[in-house]
Amino acid sequence: MLNRRNLIAAMGGLALASRYGVLPAMAAEKRRLPWRNWSGSQQCLPQSRIAPASLAELQELVASTEGIIRPVGAGHSFSPLVPTDDTLVSLSRLGGVSDADSATLQATIGGGTRLGDIGQPLQDAGQALINMPDIDEQTLAGSLATATHGTGAGLGCMSTFVKGLQIVNARGELVDCDARNKPELFQAAKVSLGSLGLITQVRMQSVEPYRLRRETVWMEFEEMLENADSMADQHRNFEFYYVPFSGMGFTDVHDLTDEPVGTTGKNDPNEGAMELKMLRDWLEWSPTLRRLVLGSYASTIPDEITIGNSWKNYANERNVRFNEMEYHLPREAGLKALREIVATLESSHHEVFFPIEVRYVKGDDIWLSPFYQQDSLSIAVHRYFEEDYKPYFKTLEPIFRKYGGRPHWGKLNSLGGADFKELYPHWNDFAEVRAHMDPTGRFLNPYLRDLFMGETG
Incomplete structure (x- = not known):
C-alpha cells in the first residue's frame, strides 16, 4: 500500500x-x-x-x-x-524578469525564460524588448546561443541587445562577463552554441514600451522584388514571403504607432499552410494549373492590419510542424540568390508547398554571429515535418553557399568545422575561449566535438 x-x-x-x-x-x-x-x-x-x-x-x-x-x-x-x-x-525553472532599471532601461532575465513570457512582465516594469523573432516559444538562452533574429534592416539579432551574462562553467563555477569584465568571454558567449557553459542570467538592453502597426499586403512576386529593398529601409520591421507555384507573395511590415489596439481580422497561417498542402496534393502534376489556381486566389486576399503591443504583434502561432534551412546572405546578393532559388525550386521540386521567408538583419561584430560584419538578407525554406527534407535542401544549399551565405546555427545545414572556419574570421579566437571555459569538452556533444575538435569520439 x-x-x-x-x-x-x-x-x-x-x-x-x-x-x-x-x-x-x-x-x-x-x-x-x-x-x-x-x-x-x-x-x-x-x-x-x-x-x-x-x-x-x-x-x-x-x-x-x-x-x-x-x-x-x-x-x-x-x-x-x-x-x-x-x-x-x-533551465526552465530558472526564469523570469528581475532587476529592471528605469534609468538604463536594462533588465535581468533568466536564461530559461521563454520569449513569450518576457513581454508582459517587462512591460509592467516600463520596458520592452527592442526586437523579437516571429516565434516566441524559444528560451532566451537558446535564442542567444543560435543568434536568433527578427527582421529589420536597422536591427540586429537578439544577441546584439545583450549587455551582460552570467554563466555556469564546466567546473560548476559562476562566471559574470560584460564588455568590460572578461570582454573576450563576453564576445564569445553572446553566440556560443551552448558550448561555453550554461547561461543562467542575461542583462538585456530594452526600450520603453511601444505599439506596432502591422500590415500584410499580397502582391506579385516581381513587384515584391522591385520594392523589397526600399521597403526594408522605410519600415522598422519588414519581411516578405513567396508562395511557390503561385507567382504571388505577401509583405509584412511593422511600424511604430500611437493608434489604439485593434485588428481588421487575420488569416490563420496554420490553416493556410494546410490549404497549400492540399492544393499541392491535388495539382502537383500540373504546375501551370497550380499557379493559375493559387495566383487567382491570392489576388483576392484582403490586406490585414493589426495594432498591438510590440511583443504581441511580433509572434505568430506555428502549429504546423516543419523542418527548416535558413541562410544569411550579404544583403547586396540576397535578391539575386532568391531569384535563382525560386527558379530552381519550381523547376525541380514540385512537391514543395511551404512559402519561402525573407528577412533583413543588421550586421554586428559578434564572433560567431552569422551577421558578423554583414548586413544580411535571410532566406528560409521549409518542408512539412512528415516529408523528406533532404533532397530539397541538398538542391538549394549550393546556391546559398555560392552567394556567400552563412547558415543559421539552429537550422539544418551540411557544413563542418573547416567550412565554418572559412566563414568566421574569429573562429580560432572562439575556440580558444571555449577550450579555456571547458578544457575537457563537457559541453560538447558529438556534433559540436566534430566542429571544434575535428573528431566524433
Whole structure:
C-alpha cells in the first residue's frame, strides 16, 4: 500500500515531467525519458533529464555529474545542437524578469525564460524588448546561443541587445562577463552554441514600451522584388514571403504607432499552410494549373492590419510542424540568390508547398554571429515535418553557399568545422575561449566535438 507522502512525491515528479519535459534527478536515474525537438528531426535517449530548481542546485549538478551535459530549451532548433546520451539540463525553472532599471532601461532575465513570457512582465516594469523573432516559444538562452533574429534592416539579432551574462562553467563555477569584465568571454558567449557553459542570467538592453502597426499586403512576386529593398529601409520591421507555384507573395511590415489596439481580422497561417498542402496534393502534376489556381486566389486576399503591443504583434502561432534551412546572405546578393532559388525550386521540386521567408538583419561584430560584419538578407525554406527534407535542401544549399551565405546555427545545414572556419574570421579566437571555459569538452556533444575538435569520439 502506498505511503501518502510517497504518493504526493510521485505526483509532484510526474507534474514536473509534464510541465518541463524533464524528470527530477532521482527518477531520472531509474528510467530514461526520450527527447526530440519540435519537428522530430533530432532525437536522443539521455541518461538524465534534469531541471534544477536553484542556481546552487545547477552548480552542484555540473560539478558532480560525469559525461556530457547539454542545455535544452524549447526544442525549436533543427540542427543537432542538443542530442546527447548523457545529461540534458533545462533551465526552465530558472526564469523570469528581475532587476529592471528605469534609468538604463536594462533588465535581468533568466536564461530559461521563454520569449513569450518576457513581454508582459517587462512591460509592467516600463520596458520592452527592442526586437523579437516571429516565434516566441524559444528560451532566451537558446535564442542567444543560435543568434536568433527578427527582421529589420536597422536591427540586429537578439544577441546584439545583450549587455551582460552570467554563466555556469564546466567546473560548476559562476562566471559574470560584460564588455568590460572578461570582454573576450563576453564576445564569445553572446553566440556560443551552448558550448561555453550554461547561461543562467542575461542583462538585456530594452526600450520603453511601444505599439506596432502591422500590415500584410499580397502582391506579385516581381513587384515584391522591385520594392523589397526600399521597403526594408522605410519600415522598422519588414519581411516578405513567396508562395511557390503561385507567382504571388505577401509583405509584412511593422511600424511604430500611437493608434489604439485593434485588428481588421487575420488569416490563420496554420490553416493556410494546410490549404497549400492540399492544393499541392491535388495539382502537383500540373504546375501551370497550380499557379493559375493559387495566383487567382491570392489576388483576392484582403490586406490585414493589426495594432498591438510590440511583443504581441511580433509572434505568430506555428502549429504546423516543419523542418527548416535558413541562410544569411550579404544583403547586396540576397535578391539575386532568391531569384535563382525560386527558379530552381519550381523547376525541380514540385512537391514543395511551404512559402519561402525573407528577412533583413543588421550586421554586428559578434564572433560567431552569422551577421558578423554583414548586413544580411535571410532566406528560409521549409518542408512539412512528415516529408523528406533532404533532397530539397541538398538542391538549394549550393546556391546559398555560392552567394556567400552563412547558415543559421539552429537550422539544418551540411557544413563542418573547416567550412565554418572559412566563414568566421574569429573562429580560432572562439575556440580558444571555449577550450579555456571547458578544457575537457563537457559541453560538447558529438556534433559540436566534430566542429571544434575535428573528431566524433
